[in-house]
Amino acid sequence: MPVDLEELLAPSHTAVVTMECQRGVIGDMASLGGLRDVMLDRGAIDAGARLCAGARAAGVAVVHCLAHYRPDRAGSAANCRMLAASAKMNEKTGGMLVGSESAQVIPEFNPQPSDIEIARWHGMSPFLGTSLDQTLRNLGVATVVAAGVSLNVGVMGLVINAVDLGYQVVLAGDAVAGIPDDYGDAVMDNTMAFLATMCTVDDIVARWA
Numbered sequence: 001m002p003v004d005l006e007e008l009l010a011p012s013h014t015a016v017v018t019m020e021c022q023r024g025v026i027g028d029m030a031s032l033g034g035l036r037d038v039m040l041d042r043g044a045i046d047a048g049a050r051l052c053a054g055a056r057a058a059g060v061a062v063v064h065c066l067a068h069y070r071p072d073r074a075g076s077a078a079n080c081r082m083l084a085a086s087a088k089m090n091e092k093t094g095g096m097l098v099g100s101e102s103a104q105v106i107p108e109f110n111p112q113p114s115d116i117e118i119a120r121w122h123g124m125s126p127f128l129g130t131s132l133d134q135t136l137r138n139l140g141v142a143t144v145v146a147a148g149v150s151l152n153v154g155v156m157g158l159v160i161n162a163v164d165l166g167y168q169v170v171l172a173g174d175a176v177a178g179i180p181d182d183y184g185d186a187v188m189d190n191t192m193a194f195l196a197t198m199c200t201v202d203d204i205v206a207r208w209a
Contacts, residue, residue, distance in 0.1 A: 005197075005203070005207050006207055008143055008168060009143060009145070009170065009204060009208065010143075011058045011060045012140065013143055014060050014061075014141065014142075014143040014144075014145060015060060015061040015062070015063055015139060015143075015144060016051055016055045016060060016062045016147065017063045017136075017144050017147070017158065017162075018064045018147050019065050019126060019146065019150075019154045019155050019158050020065065020150075020154055021048060021109060021147070021149070022067070022096070022103055022105060023101060023104050023105075023107075024095040024096045024100075024103060025067075025149060026149055027102075027108075028106075029095065029101065029102040031095055035150055035177065035179050038180075039149065041181070042181070044177050045106065047147075047174040047200075047201040048108070048147045048172070049108045049109050049110065050201050050202075050205060051147055051172055051175050051201045051205065052110065053110065054204070054205035055208070056114065056115075057208070058208035060145075060208060061116065061141065062112075062115045063117075063118060063136070064111065064116070064117045064118070065119075065148075066105070066119040067096060067103075067120060068096050068097065068098045068103040068119050068120075069096055069097055069121050070098055071097055076121045076122050082153065098121075103119075105117070118132045118135060124154060125161050126154075126158055126161075127157075127162070127165065128161065133165055136167070141167070142167060142168060143167065143168040143169070143170060144162045144168070144170070145169075145171075145172055145204060146158055146169060146171050146172065146196065147172045147175035147176055149178075150176075150177060150184070151176055151177060151178030151183075151187040151192070152183070152184070152187070155176050156192075159192060159196055160195065163196075168197070169196040170196060170197045170198075170204065171188070171192050171196040171197070171198055172199060172200070172201050173198050173199065173200060174200050175201050176188075
């Protein structure tokens with residue numbers, strides 16, 4: 001399907017949406033070291049930083065989707081293996097609590113007061129049970145540029161939910177990762193390519209320049 005990237009990525013109706021780009025996930029306080037390593041090896045953190053900077057310079061909204069938890073984990077369920085493992089790890093490290101340093105956006109993304117942060121403390125997807133959809137609609141957003149982690153679950157949920165809700169999705173392919181790395185590539189080739197327009201960060205930012 002031919003795509004007019006200029007129109008698709010017009011700043012007036014586009015937002016960058018990052019998924020769990022937090023210090024305790026892929027940053028200096030990461031408890032899942034393998035995911036941080038893959039992001040670093042791919043240059044995906046640097047690419048995500050360029051994406052956020054390019055968006056802000058063009059007046060494109062930057063929205064960070066975060067996961068955090070109360071100390072008593074009220075409202076958070078460990079109802080699958082991934083959430084149970086995360087709960088056990090966070091209980092051991094004290095990470096990802098509301099207001100904690102580990103729950104913050106990674107400093108490489110240079111978060112700004114103009115950025116919007118939307119947090120959840122349950123589930124795997126940033127759209128369900130949060131204000132993300134209504135916030136994007138109130139901003140006049142029709143195109144979501146997705147970045148972050150991981151292609152295994154989180155980014156996949158973000159993309160599928162965005163498509164289900166009627167958004168056009170552009171996946172910044174060099175600003176995402178999955179583990180193992182080759183599985184992430186397979187997800188992009190065999191799933192994301194059928195749901196989103198695949199672009200590099202340089203391709204995207206060039207349309208805003």
